[in-house]
Amino acid sequence: MSEATPTDIRLQMVWQAVQAIPPGRVSTYGDVARAAGLPGLARFVGYALRQLAQDTRIPWHRVINSQGRISLPPGSEGFQEQSQRLLAEGVTVNQGRIALRRFRHDFG
DNA sequence: TATATGACGGACG
DNA sequence: GCGTCCGCCATAT
Known part of the structure; x- marks a missing residue:
């Protein structure tokens, strides 16, 4: 049996924080990191979302960067997927x- | 062991 | 608003 490594625990914390974001709302990598108890590890959040399976039920699309933009290559499949999901929730994306x-x- | 890369963020110019 | 630098963590080579 393999034990959970510190990284595994952190991934769980991040995913849990992402799951707490309600529909029609968005959060940033930095905020998610803080909510997960990992202040300053915004980059780790990006890594965490990257590990999600395509069939995940975690609302990864509600996570954007501090600049208020989608952090995926413009025009890429993921970019379009995220844009569409946000639009479907009533979030304006341009x-x-x-x-x-x-x-x-x-913090409400 | 060292270096490069990535769904980041903040400071600067 | 945009590009660059540096700091952050984990992974790939």
């Missing part, structure tokens, strides 16, 4: 730019 209210995990 050329990868999100004009919307950020969801604050604890």
